[in-house]
Amino acid sequence: MAPTEARITVQNVTMAYGAFVIQRDLNFSVKRGEIFIIMGGSGCGKSTVLRALTGLKVPATGDVLYDGVNFWESDPLQRDRTMRRFGILYQSGALWSSMTLAENVGLPLGEYTGLRPSEIREVASLKLALVGLAGFEDYYPSEISGGMRKRAGVARALALDPDILYFDEPSAGLDPISSKLLDDLILELRDSLGSTVVVVTHELASIFSIGDNAVFLDPETKTMLAVGNPKRLRDESEDPKVRTFLTRGEPVAATK
Amino acid sequence: MRKALDAAADGRAAQGQMSFSRPTDDTLLVRLSGSWKMQEGLPSATEVLKQVESGPRVQRVAFDGQGITAWDSGLVTFLVKVLFQNSQKQIETDQAGLPEGVRRLLALATAVPEREGAARKTKRISLLARIGTDTIAAVRAAKEMLIFLGEAVVAFLMLLRGKARFRRSDLMLIIQECGANALGIVALITFLVGLILAFMGAIQLRQFGAQIYVADLVGIGMTREMAALMAGIIMAGRTGAAFAAQLGTMQVNEEIDALKTLGISPMEFLVLPRMLALVLMMPLLTLYGDLLGILGGVVVGTGILNLSLTEYLIETQKAVHLSSFAVGLVKSVVFGVLVAVAGCLRGMQCGRSAQAVGEAATSAVVMAIVSIIAADGIFAVITDALGV
Numbered sequence: 001m002a003p004t005e006a007r008i009t010v011q012n013v014t015m016a017y018g019a020f021v022i023q024r025d026l027n028f029s030v031k032r033g034e035i036f037i038i039m040g041g042s043g044c045g046k047s048t049v050l051r052a053l054t055g056l057k058v059p060a061t062g063d064v065l066y067d068g069v070n071f072w073e074s075d076p077l078q079r080d081r082t083m084r085r086f087g088i089l090y091q092s093g094a095l096w097s098s099m100t101l102a103e104n105v106g107l108p109l110g111e112y113t114g115l116r117p118s119e120i121r122e123v124a125s126l127k128l129a130l131v132g133l134a135g136f137e138d139y140y141p142s143e144i145s146g147g148m149r150k151r152a153g154v155a156r157a158l159a160l161d162p163d164i165l166y167f168d169e170p171s172a173g174l175d176p177i178s179s180k181l182l183d184d185l186i187l188e189l190r191d192s193l194g195s196t197v198v199v200v201t202h203e204l205a206s207i208f209s210i211g212d213n214a215v216f217l218d219p220e221t222k223t224m225l226a227v228g229n230p231k232r233l234r235d236e237s238e239d240p241k242v243r244t245f246l247t248r249g250e251p252v253a254a255t256k
Numbered sequence: 257m258r259k260a261l262d263a264a265a266d267g268r269a270a271q272g273q274m275s276f277s278r279p280t281d282d283t284l285l286v287r288l289s290g291s292w293k294m295q296e297g298l299p300s301a302t303e304v305l306k307q308v309e310s311g312p313r314v315q316r317v318a319f320d321g322q323g324i325t326a327w328d329s330g331l332v333t334f335l336v337k338v339l340f341q342n343s344q345k346q347i348e349t350d351q352a353g354l355p356e357g358v359r360r361l362l363a364l365a366t367a368v369p370e371r372e373g374a375a376r377k378t379k380r381i382s383l384l385a386r387i388g389t390d391t392i393a394a395v396r397a398a399k400e401m402l403i404f405l406g407e408a409v410v411a412f413l414m415l416l417r418g419k420a421r422f423r424r425s426d427l428m429l430i431i432q433e434c435g436a437n438a439l440g441i442v443a444l445i446t447f448l449v450g451l452i453l454a455f456m457g458a459i460q461l462r463q464f465g466a467q468i469y470v471a472d473l474v475g476i477g478m479t480r481e482m483a484a485l486m487a488g489i490i491m492a493g494r495t496g497a498a499f500a501a502q503l504g505t506m507q508v509n510e511e512i513d514a515l516k517t518l519g520i521s522p523m524e525f526l527v528l529p530r531m532l533a534l535v536l537m538m539p540l541l542t543l544y545g546d547l548l549g550i551l552g553g554v555v556v557g558t559g560i561l562n563l564s565l566t567e568y569l570i571e572t573q574k575a576v577h578l579s580s581f582a583v584g585l586v587k588s589v590v591f592g593v594l595v596a597v598a599g600c601l602r603g604m605q606c607g608r609s610a611q612a613v614g615e616a617a618t619s620a621v622v623m624a625i626v627s628i629i630a631a632d633g634i635f636a637v638i639t640d641a642l643g644v
Contacts, residue, residue: 097609113295119333123294126333130361132368138376142609161328185364192360 006065007032007164007196008053013062015048021222022048026062028215028227035190035197035210037230040217041245046200047091047168049217053198054166055083084112087162087195091169093153095141101128101152102137108159127155131185147178154185164196165189171203179203183210204248208234216242272298272324272331276307282315284308286338289323294330301337308347317342318350321358332361339366404601408531411523415532420524427529434495435537439544441494445486446478446545450552453477458561467561471568472575474553479580480639483545485632487538488591492624496599499530500620503603504613512604522604531596538592539585546584579644587635591628598624 006029014024022045030036038046051057052064055071064071066082074082095104105124109115115123125137131151141149150170157165167186171179183206190197201207207214211230218225218241226233226242234246272292277285284307292298308314317338324331335358342349351359381389414420457473503526506512515522550572557563602620606612 098611115294119294122333122337123329126329126336126365129336129365129368129370134365134368135370135375140609142607142612158329188360188364192357192364194357 005031007067008036008198009063009065009068010053011063011065013049013052013059013064015045015052015057016060021060023217024223026215026217026224028224030196030198030213032196033190033194034212035186035199037207037211037214038198038200038217039202039207039214039230039245041202041219044217044219045222046202046217050166050168050198050200054086054088055079084160085163086166087157087160087164088166089150089153089157089168089170091172093141093146093149095149095152095156097141100138100140101133101144101155104141104152105156105159108156112160124155124159127158128152130158130189131155132181147174150174150182151185154182158189161193162195164198167197167199167201169201169203170199171201171206176205179206180209186210204246207246216245270325271296272327274299274303276304278311281312284314284317285320286317287320287323288331289325291325292327292331292334294328294333296330298330298334301334301341304338305341308341308345314347316348316350319353321354324355327355327358331358332365335362336365400605401597401601404604405597407521407523408527408597408600411521411528412531414524415528420528421520422525422529427533430529430533431537433498434491434533435540438490438494438537438541441490442487442541442545443548445490446483446548447552449482449486450474450478450549451556452552453482453549454553454556455560458556462561467557467563468567468571470553470557470561471563471571474557475550475572475576476580478549478553479546479576479584481584481632483549484538484542484584484588484591485628487541487545487588488595488628489625491534491538491541491592491595492598492621492628495534496595496620496624497617499596499599500603500606500616501613503527503600504606504616507604507606508608508610508613527596527600527604530600531593534592534596535589538588538595542584542588543581546581583635583639583644587632590631590635594627594631595624598627 008030010026010028013026015022015026026049028036038049040046048057052059058072063073069078069082071079071082095101096107099107102121102124105127106120109120109123110117113120121137125134128134128137131154133148133151133155136144136148136152141152144152150173154167154170157167165186170182170186174182186197186199187210189195197210199206199210207230214228214230214233215224216226216233216239217223225239226237228237230246233242237243237246270290272288272290274289275287277287279285284304286304286307304317308317335354339349339362351362354362411420453474454470457470458467461467461469461473503512506526512522512526515525553572554565554568557568558565599620602616602623606616
């Protein structure tokens with residue numbers, strides 16, 4: 001792909017906690033407007049890699065580039081500005097429990113836009129309506145179900161009309177129908193907002209239905225094994241680990 | 257207009273604007289142009305309503321969005337309001353002229369209708385109703401506390417019969433946490449309290465040439481009252497809050513549910529070792545506090561009042577009887593129970609959110625300190641009546 005198209009580029013990134021290496025030598029790039037999947041078995045460090053992309057953890061070595069600008073080497077102000085263009089859905093929603101849903105969505109709007117409180121409320125209502133939570137503005141996170149909390153988390157991630165959306169395990173803890181609806185929502189948001197989407201997941205149904213491109217992380221060799229369209233990886237990958245993962249461990253014929 | 261021109265002069269896209277026309281008598285065409293971003297300030301949806309209401313009856317509102325250079329949620333918010341106004345007036349809205357992304361977002365926003373009865377209405381509650389609900393809540397809280405105490409007693413009986421289920425290593429850890437680890441702060445506070453008591457007494461007693469009685473004052477004051485009280489209050493702030501926060505977080509993480517479903521009583525497994533640890537450690541901390549408090553008195557007595565160390569210690573020995581120690585130690589056990597009950601009760605009652613954990617810790621400390629002071633008052637009356 002042409003380098004100008006790359007929205008996010010990961011170069012030789014190694015993630016480690018102290019001397020304990022989680023993933024090494026990661027190289028991939030995410031194109032503008034695509035849905036990129038970071039996949040792999042439990043404990044392979046998917047979420048840790050996401051933390052390097054979202055500005056929560058410095059990679060041990062290597063660079064993360066946004067539109068060609070080095071993210072971790074830019075000054076903190078510049079980095080803050082880049083991070084403000086992210087919308088992030090955390091694994092369990094991570095809604096602030098002392099605030100209502102409208103206040104949760106409204107907080108970033110209040111901090112970073114000059115909108116009046118009434119306008120913030122309107123935008124927050126819109127975002128909640130987008131995720132199917134119209135009318136739940138004045139509920140506290142503890143008063144709604146897990147699936148609704150997750151959708152409210154999406155609404156908060158959308159608050160500032162982000163260019164890049166990060167989803168950490170969007171379907172974890174959701175029933176198949178709710179997680180299908182969330183996948184549809186992710187597709188719809190990408191198509192209507194034109195955002196770039198990065199999803200961390202190991203849910204095969206999601207991977208195949210929304211993923212344009214994907215990277216497979218392996219916990220044993222502690223590095224990436226494959227990059228490409230997930231369906232193509234399933235059918236054509238040379239690596240047995242990748243194929244086993246993408247076929248739910250069901251034995252694959254030696255020849256496809 | 258001026259603002260729009262300035263913006264254009266800056267080289268940025270013009271601010272969002274709209275103009276109206278009536279291609280037919282019953283159609284209102286809204287022409288949108290410029291940059292519709294919420295940061296830049298947008299026209300209000302009520303302007304559309306005004307246009308609808310002026311002139312002949314409108315059946316249909318259509319949009320022409322060809323002039324839109326950029327948009328974000330501001331445009332969608334505006335359109336949602338227009339859609340709502342139109343549906344109120346039963347006017348048809350034609351979205352065909354809008355950018356595709358906007359149409360899709362509008363469809364998404366209106367796909368799931370507002371759930372019937374979901375929206376909250378802020379109700380005004382009358383004073384009487386509020387007093388009533390508060391009273392019911394207070395009665396319920398008192399009942400919960402009694403139930404908790406009852407369960408704690410049952411758990412304690414199980415312990416006496418050797419049937420209580422908890423891990424010995426947990427007990428040891430908690431004992432270390434609320435005993436040995438608290439030595440530093442208890443030493444500092446009781447030493448300073450002894451010092452303060454001695455200073456206060458010294459000023460008064462020196463006027464009568466009775467400096468030597470500072471030893472009596474500090475000795476009796478520390479052993480009967482201050483050491484237990486200070487240890488209790490330190491434990492309330494230190495350990496009571498920790499108990500409440502820890503049990504509260506376990507409640508949030510469903511760890512307590514996991515114990516219950518395994519048939520292990522959280523009362524035995526979590527509450528009992530905590531109460532035991534505090535009840536065992538409080539008298540020891542108090543005794544230690546007695547010593548440090550008297551030491552504080554010694555520093556003032558020998559350093560400022562020119563008493564000799566022997567003089568001071570002999571006077572202390574004469575003044576402080578075993579019964580003084582006993583009163584202090586009995587109090588400390590009671591305070592230990594109160595702190596442990598407050599901490600564990602609030603922790604077990606904790607709701608399932610970060611905020612609830614904070615509230616549990618706060619109310620545990622408040623409850624522990626209030627009940628310590630109240631119990632101390634009752635002790636004062638009882639010891640006076642009994643003459644000990």
